[in-house]
Amino acid sequence: MNKTHLGHRARKRFGQNFLHDEQVIDDIVAAIGPMEGQNLIEIGPGLAALTEPVAEQIDHLTVVELDRDLADRLEHHPFLAPKLTVYRGDALKTDFRQFQQADEKLRVFGNLPYNISTPLIFHLLDHIEVIADMHFMLQKEVVDRLAAEPNSKAYGRVSVSVQQCCRVEPVLRVPAGAFTPPPKVESAVVRLVPYAEPPYPVASREHLKKVTQLAFQQRRKTLRNNLKDIISEQQLEALGIDPTARPETLEVEAFCKLANWYTENYA
Structure with a gap:
């Protein structure tokens, strides 16, 4: 060689x-x-x-x-x-x-x-x-x-x-x-x-990227704060997501739910 x-x-x-x-x-x-x-x-x-x-x-x-x-x-x-x-x-x-x-x-x-x-x-x-x-x-x-x-x-x-x-x-x-x-x-x-079939499908990978970018922009702040421009506290709760949680506590599945919600409401 x-x-x-x-x-x-x-x-x-x-x-x-x-x-x-x-x-x-x-x-x-x-x-x-x-x-x-x-x-x-x-x-x-x-x-x-x-x-x-x-x-x-x-x-x-x-x-x-x-x-x-x-x-x-x-x-x-x-x-x-x-x-x-x-x-x-x-x-x-x-x-x-x-x-x-x-x-x-x-x-x-x-x-x-x-x-x-x-x-x-x-x-x-x-x-x-x-x-x-x-x-x-x-x-x-x-x-x-x-x-x-x-x-x-x-x-x-x-x-x-x-x-x-x-x-x-x-x-x-x-x-x-x-x-x-x-x-x-x-x-x-x-x-x-x-994955041939992702365990948590998303309608738009671009929207997943956007939601995670917003969620993690200030790691010490709560999801309610970081996501306030796109989703209300009540809507987070309706998705089964604790608005007072910090972003790093959320599972991948929850972020995919958020991304799909964003696609339905903003696309």
Whole structure:
């Protein structure tokens, strides 16, 4: 496997930290479990630390890369070039539906730049109907938020939005020393598997996002206060929600009820 950094310097504006630890790379690829015939999409392949071992197991892989130098290197890579489709663009602005082939859903993975990880996950939720699963290396704090239960500090709007439509499975922790340059934070790998039938369906994921944004805007305040512009105390009680509760005490199911109420009354 090619271990060089190909003379590329990590760029701060792209939030680049390159993975080099062999054992960690093997563990992540094993967690993804790529198989021939699957529609694999890597976001931010960088110096190909994950791209190479994944491509050793399959014949074709699509990668989304914003950095032109890295995209050029991948297109001229002696081993990878014949196996790759390099899509040059910003993952945050990419329509992932274009990558679906026939009925083969996407298996999305990547070592995500920390500065865009949360907005990117929200962006991918908008394409959830074409995604089979996602495996991401993220700041450990973000993985904690994705997996958080109610009544915890980490529980918030991203926990609710992701758990409404995906099963969240933390896979492994990754020390800072596994990267060049080493980030100042711990990292972790998470698996997100979209539900075929979400346990708590919502009519509009956009409305769920809006309701959670309002509810969590001031965590110390009550739902009655945070949601007063859209719903009255009496209406909260009618939905079986305590108006004096704080947002982090509410289960995902209750937020979905609120979102559906909002859709019925404001859409």
